Amino acid sequence: MSSFGGDGLIRLENVGLRYGMGPEVLRDLSFRIDRGTFQFLTGPSGAGKTSLMRLLFLSLKPTRGLMTVFGHDVTTLSRGTLPTLRRRIGVVFQDFRLLDHLTTYENVALPLRVMGKAEADYRTDVVELLGWVGLGDRLHVHPPVLSGGEKQRAAIARAVIGQPELLLADEPTGNVDPTLARRLLRLFQELHRLGTTVLVATHDIALMDQYDARRLVLNEGRMHIYD
Template identity: 55%
Template sequence: MRYGRGPEVLSGLSFALPRGSFHFITGPSGAGKSSLLKLIYLAARPSAGVVRLFGEDTGHVAHRELPRLRRRIGVVFQDLLLLDHLSAFDNAALPLRIAGHRPSEYRGDVAELLAWVGLGKRMGALPPTLAGGEKQRLAIARAVVNRPEILLADEPSGNVDHEMALRIYRLFVELNRLGTTVVIATHDQDMVARANKPVLHLEGGRLAALAPQGPAA
């Protein structure tokens, strides 16, 4: 993968993510972690090679069909991208609203999801009034509200303290237990060390190591 005519930011990668798996993507700044996530959630296409999602070669998928695949992927962005003028409830419900669902169809499910991530009493709050950990959990709720098959998270613990990072990690673990494939790009070596999950380690845009299982938590 390259941006414009610049040098390749990713090259020579070859790996598979089994359905229902949980992987970390690690590596120093500039190693290509965010770029790899962009390829997976179809925000970018590879300059060479093949990316397969759900058994489909994404290079052969028509542009008008990409939203169909993207609806099967949830993303927690590094900068969260919450809408400050919408309540926590409306931020979480936004993917359903965009998909054309009526509030009467999703009101109960969204409220239950927000309660599950610990925001049951903050549903009417605007994002600027939420603490950092609350914003992270709201972003996770929005990413999974439409029950995606794959959940991608870019530095989800980057702006929270250690205790909140553990709470957020446990949410990902629970989602994975429910069947969602989870991929987390992170610098948080403490989170990685506590997990018993495979690690994709990038160095200079290449896959330097695929560590099978880390030490048990």
């Protein structure tokens, strides 16, 4: 089947990516991520997982090939269109990207504020979600005070609070213990049940083995798919 059949929320056809004049870090990628699916992205360190996640979040454009996100050809997107599309995506990066001048609560609430929602309408949801990820007693502290694992959980809460159409999570369980890792995956599954398309990048084979989900396996910049 062509990667451009079906209800492809994201579609790539012969996509390649390189940085500057260096070698391609992603090569000849042709696949789709259908709306409403839950999938894992895996592969060895240096395989290109983070580069692919950045591509899907629209912080990079393909060097070659065709890629569409929400039906838009990303190579022809104007700079003004990008923020609108990114607001439809929740993302958890390995470097967390929390704002140090905002409290944990304010960081998590930020996507809702950007949407123009009133605090009275979302405060309870933010507090409940922070309790769910184990940060109920860290609402009013700033990121420099948080541990790496706490920052990670705050970044996850921020990514899911707005129930995005697409969630991209890059190693979201890398700094937490197995019990909390399963709890966070349950959070992603609940978001998926509510309609969000979810892609989780991880190297944790044992964690993936607990779930019946499609695996996209990157190795040396090339994609192998296991349904």
